[in-house]
Amino acid sequence: MARLPGMLLLVALLAPAARAETRACISPPELLDAGAPLPATVRAVAGRSLRILVVGGISVLGPGTSGPEAAWPARLQALLAARRPGVAFEVVVRGRRGINTAEAGAxxxxxxxxxxxxxxxxxxxxxxxxxxxxxxxxxxxxxxxLDAVKAAGADAVLIDPQFSRFLRANANVDPYLDALRLVAAAHQVPLLRRWDLMRYWAETEQVDLERAPKPERVAATDRLNDCLAQAMAALLRAGAAEARDQLRN
Structure with missing residues (x-):
């Protein structure tokens, strides 16, 4: 039971209490279900220092936003820091346009x-x-x-592609989405279902980047990145709860 306080700390840290300047993004709860624990993250937060590595393509760099601070990894760091100022959060982003999975793994x-x-x-x-x-x-x-991440004693969260009507019309995305879900399940790591989340936000008219008028494109991109940061925070909260439940059992 010695580690339970740290787990509760992360649950509190990522609680959905909204900041005054942040509009909540409504998402189906099932899309924010971690389905796997995040024990290394819990231990790090209990020790008051969490280093997060974000790896991916151009989307992790926040293209089209109003500035670097509006990219979703930066927004996630801001959300975490606002909830627990006593914890040192470091978010390191590594990515570039056109990078494939093997290159990202390197x-x-x-x-x-x-x-x-x-x-x-x-x-x-x-x-x-x-x-x-x-x-x-x-x-x-x-x-x-993912094997290397596990061997290093770290947690991982996979993130599937951004929803795009253009991509859906011009590429067969389903096999890649299905494969990511299977890999996440096999390695027992959470998957942020970005494709389904963005489609839901577009269908519910919360944020639809592809159909935003040009003068509103930057604001819509900022909004999308903020929604993604909120979704990731919720997924991490769920992963902390999974870790807590495992300890209790």
Missing amino acids: LLAEEMAKAPAQLVLWATGTVSAVRGLEVDEMVEALNTG
Whole structure:
């Protein structure tokens, strides 16, 4: 039971209490279900220091936002810091345009060798779908990367592609989405279902980047990144609860 306070700390840290300047993004609860525990994250927060490594393509860098502070990894860091100012949060982002899963895995390994993180957030799948790369190649790279994260004693969260009507019309995305879900389940890591979340936000007219008028595009992009940060915070809260339940049992 010694670790329970740390787990409760993370649950409190990521509680959905809204900041005054942040509008809540409504999401189906089932899309924010972690389905797996985040014990390394809990231990790090209990120790008052959490290093988060975000790896992926151009989306992790916040293209089209009003500035670097509006990208979803930066917004996530701000949300976490606002809830627990006594914890040192460091969010390191590594990504570039056009990077595939294997290349992202190499970036992940390089960064973990330099300065290990306790939590890895890995956004992937879009480039593979756009280029029609072999699904098995993506899965192999994910397996290698996730095994390395586990061996380092860290947690991982996978993030599937951004929803796009254009991508859906021009690429067969479903096999990549299905593969990511299967890999996440096999490795017992949470999956942020970004595709389904963004589709829901578009259908409910909360934020629809593709149909935003040009003068409103930057504001819509900022809003989307804020919604993604809120969703990730909720997923982390669920993963902390999973870890707490495991300890109790």
